[in-house]
Amino acid sequence: MLRLWALKQRLPPSQCRTIRTTSSARAATAAAAKETTAPPEWTPNSVRTGLIARKRGMTAMWDDHGARYPVTVLQLENCQVTANITTVRSDGSEYHAVQVAASDRPEKTTTKQMLGHFNKAGVPPKRIVKEFPVTPDAHVPVGTTLSAIHFVPGQYVDVIANSVGKGFQGVMKRWHFKGLRASHGVSVSHRAAGATGAHQDPGRVWPGQKMAGRMGGKRITTQNLAVVRVDSALDLVFVRGCVPGVDDAQVMVRDAKKKMTDAAQHNYAKGLFEKILPKGLDSLPFPAGTKEMAKALPPVIAAPTLRRSPFLPRE
Known part of the structure; x- marks a missing residue:
């Protein structure tokens, strides 16, 4: 993660232990210990939750060298955590996931079953609900509002969505067949x-x-x-390249499986600590980037240009 997230928190010195304490004193001590507990930190073996965003369209940006590149704008619409899922499989292993919902909807268009689920979580009714597999240390409190700073400029993400439907197509458009000759010796085929x-x-x-x-x-x-x-004021995430789906479609965004999660675990096991995260990143918001965390950071954060200038001749 960028240096901006590396906020050091100092814990107060531990107090002397008393021999006799009352119930109220014990409750106060427990509350104080809960408040002073350091938040969990990201590890290379951690798998964070993803987000649900809406694809707003594509535009162009320019890097520090003046080179133009395409970007897709993804916007979060009140993305909140509605449940933490823990399931024991038949082989004894555990499945952990975080359920995320986004895009508020009226109560009158929500089914009673889902309305009860949202009321239990303490969030307004949503249009889309998805779950993301996580590690046991990456559960997020129910009701937490996620922010665009969940993703750090400079990292890689995977975007999952339904592609644009093109209807019934022939083999040349669908499978890139070459086709037959359009001159002599070929009938109308x-x-x-x-x-x-x-x-x-x-x-x-x-x-x-x-x-x-x-x-x-x-x-x-x-x-x-x-x-x-990343624009935390408008909850915008700018990713380089194109993503599947039509404009205003709901998409799922998560940490890149190959370049982030698997690569971090592989390099960590081999002792290549400088290659755990992409260049320029120290850590990631863990267990998730929230609205409270966004208040302590600049509203707009851009990734620095790490590649060489394309306008300079190669040596």
Whole structure:
């Protein structure tokens, strides 16, 4: 994480232990200990929760060298934690997840079952509810409002959403077939798929054959997108490149599985501590970036340009 998040907290010196204490004194001591307990810190083996954002569209930005690059703007809409899930599997292992909901909706359009669930969590009704697998140390208190600073400029994220539906398409558009010749010797079948199966043996079309059909509208994960800017005042996250889905679609954003989570655990096990996080990052907001944390940071934080200038000749 950037240096801005490395806020050192000093704990008060421990007081002398008393021999006899009353119930009220014990309660006060427990409350004071709870307040002075240091917050949990991120470790390379930790897996944080993701966020639910809305894709607002694409634009362009310029780095410190003046090079232009495309970005996608993702905005959080009152993203809150509604539950912490712990399930014991049949083999005895435990499954931990954080349930997140976003985008407020009226109570009259919410089912009674979900309305009771939201009331139990102490949050207003939401339009979308998703859960993200986490490690046991990454649970977030129910009702916490997440902020855009959950993601640090300079890190990588994965974006999950339904791709744009393109309807029924032929094999050339759907599977990038070359097609037949458009000149001599070819009848009116320039964009045809050609043969799809054999004659007597096997006498059928094999499952999975690339043919014409409905294209798009599937769950797609775009991996390893760099976070270039975070606006905590408007809850905007700027990621480099394009993400699946139409504008104003709900998308799920999480730490990059390959470049962040798996790479951190792999380098930590090998003792490569300087390669645990991307260059320029020290840690990550843990267990999550909240609205309270955003108040102590600048409203807009941008990632520095780490690559060389594309306008200078190579040596």
